[in-house]
Amino acid sequence: xxxxxxxxxxxxxxxxxxxxxxxxxxxxxxxxxxxxxxxxxxxxxxxxxxxxxxxxxxxxxxxxxxxxxxxxxxxxxxxxxxxxxxxxxxxxxxxxxxxxxxxxxxxxxxxxxxxxxxxxxxxxxxxxxxxxxxxxxxxxxxxxxxxxxxxxxxxxxxxxxxxxxxxxxxxxxxxxxxxxxxxxxxxxxxxxxxxxxxxxxxxxxxxxxxxxxxxxxxxxxxxxxxxxxxxxxxxxxxxxxxxxxxxxxxxxxxxxxxxxxxxxxxxxxxxxxxxxxxxxxxxxxxxxxxxxxxxxxxxxxxxxxxxxxxxxxxxxxxxxxxxxxxxxxxxxxxxxxxxxxxxx
Amino acid sequence: xxxxxxxxxxxxxxxxxxxxxxxxxxxxxxxxxxxxxxxxxxxxxxxxxxxxxxxxxxxxxxxxxxxxxxxxxxxxxxxxxxxxxxxxxxxxxxxxxxxxxxxxxxxxxxxxxxxxxxxxxxxxxxxxxxxxxxxxxxxxxxxxxxxxxxxxxxxxxxxxxxxxxxxxxxxxxxxxxxxxxxxxxxxxxxxxxxxxxxxxxxxxxxxxxxxxxxxxxxxxxxxxxxxxxxxxxxxxxxxxxxxxxxxxxxxxxxxxxxxxxxx
Ligand code: SF4
Ligand code: SF4
Ligand code: SF4
Ligand code: SF4
Numbered sequence: 021x022x023x024x025x026x027x028x029x030x031x032x033x034x035x036x037x038x039x040x041x042x043x044x045x046x047x048x049x050x051x052x053x054x055x056x057x058x059x060x061x062x063x064x065x066x067x068x069x070x071x072x073x074x075x076x077x078x079x080x081x082x083x084x085x086x087x088x089x090x091x092x093x094x095x096x097x098x099x100x101x102x103x104x105x106x107x108x109x110x111x112x113x114x115x116x117x118x119x120x121x122x123x124x125x126x127x128x129x130x131x132x133x134x135x136x137x138x139x140x141x142x143x144x145x146x147x148x149x150x151x152x153x154x155x156x157x158x159x160x161x162x163x164x165x166x167x168x169x170x171x172x173x174x175x176x177x178x179x180x181x182x183x184x185x186x187x188x189x190x191x192x193x194x195x196x197x198x199x200x201x202x203x204x205x206x207x208x209x210x211x212x213x214x215x216x217x218x219x220x221x222x223x224x225x226x227x228x229x230x231x232x233x234x235x236x237x238x239x240x241x242x243x244x245x246x247x248x249x250x251x252x253x254x255x256x257x258x259x260x261x262x263x264x265x266x267x268x269x270x271x272x273x274x275x276x277x278x279x280x281x282x283x284x285x286x287x288x289x290x291x292x293x294x295x296x297x298x299x300x301x302x303x304x305x306x307x308x309x310x311x312x313x314x315x316x317x318x319x320x321x322x323x324x325x326x327x328x329x330x331x332x333x334x335x336x337x338x339x340x341x342x343x344x345x346x347x348x349x350x351x352x353x354x355x356x357x358x359x360x361x362x363x364x
Numbered sequence: 365x366x367x368x369x370x371x372x373x374x375x376x377x378x379x380x381x382x383x384x385x386x387x388x389x390x391x392x393x394x395x396x397x398x399x400x401x402x403x404x405x406x407x408x409x410x411x412x413x414x415x416x417x418x419x420x421x422x423x424x425x426x427x428x429x430x431x432x433x434x435x436x437x438x439x440x441x442x443x444x445x446x447x448x449x450x451x452x453x454x455x456x457x458x459x460x461x462x463x464x465x466x467x468x469x470x471x472x473x474x475x476x477x478x479x480x481x482x483x484x485x486x487x488x489x490x491x492x493x494x495x496x497x498x499x500x501x502x503x504x505x506x507x508x509x510x511x512x513x514x515x516x517x518x519x520x521x522x523x524x525x526x527x528x529x530x531x532x533x534x535x536x537x538x539x540x541x542x543x544x545x546x547x548x549x550x551x552x553x554x555x556x557x558x559x560x561x562x563x564x565x566x567x568x569x570x571x572x573x574x575x576x577x578x579x580x581x582x583x584x585x586x587x588x589x590x591x592x593x594x595x596x597x598x599x600x601x602x603x604x605x606x607x608x609x610x611x612x613x614x615x616x617x618x619x620x621x622x623x624x625x626x627x
Contacts, residue, residue: 051541051568076539085537255554255582258529262536273525278394278516289537294529295580310580345532345544345554346585 022193023206024185026176030202031183032064035112037199041146041191042108045081047071057081057111069178071113072155073339077265078118079125081109082141085262086288089137089272094281101284105140115152117335119172120165121265122147127329128268137287146191149175151217154224157338159351161222162229165335179213229351230358231332235323241357242315250353251311253346254293260340260348261291261317266325266333269297292316318353368417368519371403373437375430376457376488377423380505381448382406385420388508395512398519417442418518420501424450424457424488431494438495443518445499446491447511452500453576454610457488461609490610499523502557504574504607510559527558530578531571535562543570548593550603555581573607583611 026034038044044060046067055071057078076085088101126142129135149172152158160166168175173192177184185203187193196203261267271290276283290297293313298306307313325333334350341349374382386407388395395401399418403411419441425431438444449455460468465486469477477483491497501514501524514524527534531553535542543565544551552573553565564571577583583604590600605611 050539051546053546054541056539074539075541076536080539252582253585253588255532255585256530256578256580257554258533259536259542262533275513275525276516276520276522278391278398278512278519280398280516280520283516289533291529291533296528310582343536343542343545345542345589 022187024187024196024203025179025182025206025210026185026203027182033199033202035060035064037195038110038112038146038148040198041195042110042144044110044112047074047113050075057113060112067113069113069150072115072152072158073337073342075343076263077121077337077339078111078114079121079265079268081111081145082138083125083129083268083289086286087137089285089287091284092282102137102140105137106144107141108144108146109141110146110148112148113150114147114172115149116168117158117160117163117165117337118265119147119149119168120160120163120335121337123171124266124325124329124331124333124335125268146195147172147174151175151177151221153221154226155338156226157341158225158336159227159229159338160336161225162227162231163332163334163336166222166225177214177217179210179217182210184210184214227338227351229336229354230360231322234354234358235326237358238319238323238354244357246353246356247315248309248311250348251309251314253348254310254314255346256293256295256310256313257345258291258293259343259345260350261293262289263339263343265337265339266321266335267291267317271296292320314348318350322354367398367400369400369402369415370418370420370515371413371416371437371441372401372407372420373403373422373433374406375421375423375434375451375491376426377448377450377455378505379406379422381422381451381503384505384508385447385511388512391512395515399515413440415440418515419444420447421445421491422447422451424454424490425494426457426488427485434491434494443498444491444495445501445514445518446497447501447506449502449504449574449576449607450488451491452497452502453608454488454490455504455576455607458490458609459605459607461487462605488610493610501526502575503560507559528579529558530554531556531558531560531562531565531575534558534560535565535571538562538566540565543568544589550590550593550595550599552586552603554589555583555586555604573604576608577611 035044045057046060047055048058048066049068050056055068055074057074090098090100092098129138170188172188174195175186175188187196269290269292270287272285272287274283274285307316321333372382372385402416403413405411419437421437421444425434446452450457469483501510510526517524535553540562543549549570551570553571555577556571556573557575557578559575587600
């Protein structure tokens, strides 16, 4: 870990330097009020430095919405397909909650059967984080994901005229050594402004969720009628899961070609709010009602994952709150379960 | 072993789904190599109406003659596949099923066609209201790759695996800005079956629901969302019945989940 300082006017040079390590992706504005990571077009002005949440989180870089796993051929067997697997990607502009979400996904895909589709791409990704100022839907602080001490190569904190440059890995060190002229040593003013920034950000969180005892409370609330009330409103549209940086469920399907000899195996993002998610042969569905499906998503994040990995699977990014057409609100719902509120 | 035999038929519809089959230009030879096309009036001559393994039927049923034809096809076919939203849900033909046929007829043709038997029709209905449907390939029109995939799966004894979730999921795959949430547009994505690649929202146009309802379409919630956004009940009902008019107005507006059990 080492800290440096870089004047903002050097950002173009910094990005140019990043380009030596791979394809640089930056957040850009989309439509009225949305953002998406796209390949850097060389124009610093097109980067949405203030973007809080992209529509789809960083998982799209190593875990594709729908992709071919392998092709099969009756005579020649299987060919693993992963076209851009070896591509080096620089992910610029990921925030603290996003970096925490990577660890959450790593835990899952590194399980008993290591997922190579995920890790082949994941290992080629350079993480360049940037600081942020929470809006009314951010609650990463409540989920312990508001600051990062590891999990990035470089982290830029916005201090007004310059950035504090946190170097978090040897690759990060290589990157700053590549262009030493644009960095300066941290001085007293830097530390002072950094502390000011930290305090200001810390006080800016409007949305707070008390997570103490939550797994136990959720156990007690298993039969709360609110689950079904929310289930009636839920359209099973899948948006909440698709946009969630820690939702990782996928479905696998085989397609066959007209020759009946060749075909492909696909996998695509799945979601526990779908009717088909717990549907098994014979037409039995383990979760018949939408309320039960919705409850499953919440309990998995706040109970099951916690039991397995010692932290919740929600990083408080607020994406599912913004993306729900029915205004079903993760935090309001959990508050209601705590008895803090009456509606979600 | 003899090649499996198929027939492609059209009832009331625009023939666009059948046309899309003919438009599978790169794969037509492969299709012809894999199956024996016994009947496809739009595409070939020398058609034979015999027993077939799979019948693909486009269009809604809107008169007695078609009803008889469909019953006959069902008799002869091992599997019957509805192609397109008309065959699956009534489609645009069923848009004004809440208006009595006689009134509609008069509105369109005046009195001139009153006694012409050619215009004898009833409320257009999906195939499933007349016969057992084994599978639906929805879309207005159907997507070519899905037709090909369906044929290939059926040939191998499997029901095709086409998306069963809502369009929003595909819209997220495309990482679009949500038109319903961020722009307050009237989007039917949450109740519409995916599979078109979220074609319209990807071009900044809200989904009109041309693929028909998703398996468990929560119209009640969609109605509530749209009312909250300030759309009138009439407008909402009109939009929702554009492609799925056979779901009664009561279902569209009431607190009801519309379920379908056809894969
Ligand atoms: S559950 Fe919602 S707030 Fe939590 S990480 Fe997922 S999208 Fe973000
Ligand atoms: S985004 Fe909302 S409506 Fe859609 S599946 Fe999630 S909770 Fe249900
Ligand atoms: S634009 Fe329409 S289809 Fe896309 S996510 Fe929003 S509501 Fe769903
Ligand atoms: S987005 Fe909706 S209206 Fe457009 S093609 Fe797809 S299903 Fe049809």
